[in-house]
Amino acid sequence: MSNKILVFNHIFWPDKINTARHISELTEELVARGWDVSAVVGNRFYGNHKKIITPKNGVWNGVKYSRTYIPPFNQKKNLQRLLTSFWLVLSWIVKLPFIGKYDAIIIGTNPPFVYLLVPFIKLFKRNTKILMWGFDLYPEAIIVSKEKSFSFLGKVLKSLAKFCYGKIDVIVDIGPCMREIYRQYNHSAKEETLPPWSFVEPIEMLLPHFETRQKLFKNANLTLLYTGTIGNAHEFDNFLQLARELNKRNASVGFCFAGFGNRFDDLKLQIVDNDTNISFGGFVETDQELEERLSSADIMLISLKEEWTGISVPSKYFSAIAIGKAVLFSGAQNSALSVWTREYDLGFQVQKETIDKVANVLCEIANNPELISKMKENSFKIYQENFSKKVICDKWSLLLERTINYPMK
Structure with a gap:
């Protein structure tokens, strides 16, 4: 299998935050199944925003990665987290014309609003299929937080979200209740539920420690x-x-x-x-x-x-x-x-x-x-x-194969 896959996500190995580990392990598992996988990610740890991850470019367990510079924004501060999101999206938009040809691009939902990248992927990579793995929903998470300073921004971004979702080929949710919210945007993307696996997967039941x-x-x-x-x-x-x-x-x-x-x-x-x-x-x-x-x-x-x-x-x-x-x-x-x-x-x-x-x-x-x-x-x-990693990643591999080889819309 020679199909090339590109992944955009804020955090990646060696970060240990859940979404970093899931995205990292997904790319690793896809490589093990024969896919040619690259990842474009941030260059700072999520929990320690002052610490830069090196090298800028490298290969991890068969996954080629490139790290995008991020200013030292604190991810525990809402405003700084939003600034990180828009910084990464703008940085990746600038990179899109020069990243080469890929059969499919997977975007995570970290950073928030990364779907704003989608129209530009369609502009520069017209024949590339786009899949989004939704771990968290934005702007819904901002609206439900009831923080007045961000609630208005969240409502404005809903119309942008609808526009972007309309250009995605596959929306992968992690639960049927999340799928119902995505459907409120009246998108035409293929739907798939692929929940995250556990990082601890014993081959037999553990005795109590x-x-x-x-x-x-x-x-x-x-x-x-x-x-x-x-x-x-x-x-x-x-x-x-x-x-x-x-x-x-x-x-x-x-x-x-x-x-x-x-x-x-x-x-x-x-x-x-x-x-x-x-x-x-x-x-x-x-x-x-x-x-x-x-x-x-x-x-x-x-x-x-x-x-x-x-x-x-x-x-x-x-x-x-x-x-x-x-x-x-x-x-x-x-x-x-x-x-x-x-x-x-x-x-x-x-x-x-x-x-x-x-x-x-x-x-x-x-x-x-x-x-x-x-x-x-x-x-x-x-x-x-x-729900095991093998089961979910097998389904991811089959989903990518179907998405690339057959028209989705």
Whole structure:
């Protein structure tokens, strides 16, 4: 196979932010399947904007890459993140006439508004097919954040988004709820759902890491873990109320929140002395540490605010089922995570009005741990069959082949 693929994305290896790893691993997997892949990416780490990544040009696991200079904008500041987006888009527009011929171009959704590049790809690369892998939706994420200074900009950009989506050949979403939002733009692109895979994919179910379990949960019979980002898209009120209800019942159920994010400190401030069944953990640096932490829990906590349904799909969901964990999801009924949890019997959903009901179930499981064993085995099996990196990247390869070889519109 000699088809040439080009990928545009803000972040890439060796950055460890989720979207960087998914885009990097996708390019690596496509090379392994015979594709000739190049990537045009930024030259700074997402979390440390002062640190430049070198070299500017190189090859990583068969993927040829070129790094675009970015000023030292702080990605934790909304305005500076927007400036980064527009800087990269303008830089890539200037490069487009000189990048050579490619059969297909894949754009990520980091930086935000990278779809503004699409009309210029069509202008300079008329016969090149364009695919977009949507991890986050912009300007929807700005509008739902309710920050007045950016909300107006978001509404203005909606009309531009519609124009750009109309020129894309394939829109790849990561969940059916996201697809429904894309459809509101009345685009004519082919649709595909290809969710992100887990970075930890054991070939068999992991035994609990005893030391980590003791450290995070003490001697609780049933353990529930939230790991990863706690940001604007996430809520934790239902989990706190559930933990407090279980504490009142003296249930042997432990909760741990481990991670980072701009709302992590807000969560800590809500904890009181009576919340003795709640603990906290920090960010882990290695996959080994992540594996040990994930293995220590029986159930993984996943949340998404109702108004963020379809705008974001938490990738930690797939990390949970990859290692054979049941999930407890707090979010809207029509969220992709809620749909998959029900469809594949992967766990439970909690909402404000169902806290007592879920507490009853968890109490029963805490007293009879074998009740959750089959659910864990099922989660592991469902991930291997439907959501693993091999399964998703095989589908990506087939999608690219169909897109290049057959007319899409």
